[in-house]
Every structure is written in C-alpha cells, then in structure tokens.
Amino acid sequence: MDPKRWRLDGQLALVTGGSAGIGRAIARELLGFGADVLLAARDVAALDAVRAELMEDFPDRDVQAFVADVADDEQRRELLDWVEDFGEGLHILVNNAGGNLTKAATDYTEDEWRQVFEVNVFSAFELSRYAHPLLTRHAASSIVNVGSVSGATHVRTGAPYGMSKAAMHQMTRNLAVEWAEDGVRVNAVAPWYIRTRRTSDKLADPDYLDEVLLRTPLGRIGEPEEVAAAVAFLCLPASAYITGECIAVDGGFLRYGF
Numbered sequence: 001m002d003p004k005r006w007r008l009d010g011q012l013a014l015v016t017g018g019s020a021g022i023g024r025a026i027a028r029e030l031l032g033f034g035a036d037v038l039l040a041a042r043d044v045a046a047l048d049a050v051r052a053e054l055m056e057d058f059p060d061r062d063v064q065a066f067v068a069d070v071a072d073d074e075q076r077r078e079l080l081d082w083v084e085d086f087g088e089g090l091h092i093l094v095n096n097a098g099g100n101l102t103k104a105a106t107d108y109t110e111d112e113w114r115q116v117f118e119v120n121v122f123s124a125f126e127l128s129r130y131a132h133p134l135l136t137r138h139a140a141s142s143i144v145n146v147g148s149v150s151g152a153t154h155v156r157t158g159a160p161y162g163m164s165k166a167a168m169h170q171m172t173r174n175l176a177v178e179w180a181e182d183g184v185r186v187n188a189v190a191p192w193y194i195r196t197r198r199t200s201d202k203l204a205d206p207d208y209l210d211e212v213l214l215r216t217p218l219g220r221i222g223e224p225e226e227v228a229a230a231v232a233f234l235c236l237p238a239s240a241y242i243t244g245e246c247i248a249v250d251g252g253f254l255r256y257g258f
C-alpha cells in the first residue's frame with residue numbers, strides 16, 4: 001500500500017465556514033492529513049481564535065484566514081483573489097458555510113427565502129466556478145460540498161433550506177461529470193443532526209432530542225469530527241475513483257423506514 005494515498009501533504013485547502021462547528025473540524029482533519037488550510041467566515045474574532053488554535057496544534061502546517069461573507073458576490077471574488085495570491089493554485093475547496101431560517105412556507109418573505117439559497121447554494125456554485133482555474137492547475141483536485149439530509153427528505157427545517165441543499169446535491173453531480181476531464185472530483189456529504197452551535201438550542205430540549213434519537217438507528221447525535229472524516233476521505237488520493245457521490249453522515253437516518 002502506498003502511504004501517500006492516505007496523505008494530503010503539500011496540498012492547499014480552502015474551507016468556508018472554517019471558524020466553527022463542522023468547518024472547524026474539517027480544517028483540523030485536513031491539517032492532520034498534511035494539508036495547509038485557508039479559512040473563511042464573517043466574524044474576524046472567531047476566525048483569529050480558530051487560526052491561533054490550529055497553528056498551535058499543527059506548528060508545521062500553514063493556516064491563514066480571510067473575512068468574507070460567502071453570500072456576497074464581491075466578497076466571494078475577493079476571497080478567491082486572496083487565494084490566488086498564494087500562487088499555489090488550490091487542491092481542495094470545501095463549500096461548508098451555510099445558514100437557515102426556519103418558517104412555515106407561507107411565512108417567508110421573498111428576500112428571506114432567496115437569502116437561504118444565496119448562502120447555501122449560490123455561494124457554493126460561484127465559489128466552485130471562481131476556484132475552477134485554481135483547481136485545474138493541479139492534475140488532481142477536489143471539491144466537497146456540505147449538503148444535508150434535508151436535501152433528500154423533509155426534516156422540519158423549512159422548505160427553502162431543503163430545496164437549497166437538494167440543489168447543492170444535484171450541483172455536485174453535474175459538476176462532477178462536467179469537470180471530470182479537468183481532474184476535479186466533486187462530491188458531497190449529507191449530515192443529519194450534528195452537535196454544533198446551530199443545533200445546540202434544539203437538542204437541549206429533552207423531548208425533541210428523544211424524537212431525534214428515535215429516528216436515528218445509531219441512537220446518538222453525530223459529532224463534527226465524524227463529518228470531517230468523510231470530507232477528508234473524499235479529498236484523499238485514496239478516493240481518486242469517487243466523484244459525483246453524496247455520503248450521508250447520519251447514523252442511518254436516511255435508511256430508516258419502519
């Protein structure tokens with residue numbers, strides 16, 4: 001077995017939403033496999049804190065951070081200009097930043113539901129397109145999109161979030177086929193409940209938590225590191241023949257009928 005198949009040494013990765021939750025765990029996992037990591041998020045203090053934490057834990061790796069709102073096209077372009085300035089192209093793009101506003105379908109204003117699409121799927125599409133010339137500077141590169149089980153079935157998130165994640169899953173399949181000849185693999189992960197700040201309020205309600213666990217064959221909430229492991233696998237040379245796939249990281253949730 002060639003150990004390089006399970007390493008990312010010398011690779012540069014951009015992780016959006018890398019300052020918290022699943023994104024922070026992804027950054028940590030990629031660093032552990034030997035990649036250098038660029039983080040992007042809106043809150044500068046959180047970004048600086050995570051960058052400092054990661055630099056302390058991985059002193060041999062490079063970690064840089066950039067303040068950007070991925071829902072804003074000008075800031076998306078500035079982010080990719082910043083990445084280009086490193087002069088190394090890009091090996092890995094993880095479209096992880098996302099957001100939601102849960103309402104009944106009839107209660108959304110047009111601006112509200114369009115914003116859910118902007119942050120979850122238009123951002124990922126544009127960042128992927130802007131990153132394409134950097135990714136194709138290398139013989140093999142990877143995009144991983146952080147989707148959701150809500151893109152496959154109803155999970156009380158509100159319709160726009162599920163619609164946007166479903167679009168993200170289909171974008172993954174389309175770009176995988178279109179960019180295969182360019183050496184860019186495109187895959188996704190679809191998490192169910194993962195313990196992050198986004199979910200902590202809901203999961204603090206014991207009745208709600210019971211309901212969630214009853215629908216989860218593995219009988220527990222997932223950890224950010226468990227999503228990060230799937231993302232890292234999809235970036236590794238070991239997964240070089242996998243593209244256009246979406247791996248559910250869901251404790252069996254999507255497979256649980258009756």
Ligand SMILES: NC(=O)c1ccc[n+]([C@@H]2O[C@H](COP(=O)([O-])OP(=O)(O)OC[C@H]3O[C@@H](n4cnc5c(N)ncnc54)[C@H](OP(=O)(O)O)[C@@H]3O)[C@@H](O)[C@H]2O)c1
Binds near residue numbers: 018019041193197
């Ligand atoms: N947690 C779950 O159970 C779960 C389940 C399925 C899917 N997901 C997906 O997983 C991804 C990460 O979720 P999470 O639970 O880790 O959330 P989180 O803990 O709230 O972290 C979100 C990260 O994204 C950044 N972010 C949010 N909006 C952004 C924007 N417009 N521009 C740039 N950065 C932005 C945040 O930083 P700033 O706020 O400072 O920008 C933060 O770094 C999302 O796409 C979410 O839909 C999560």
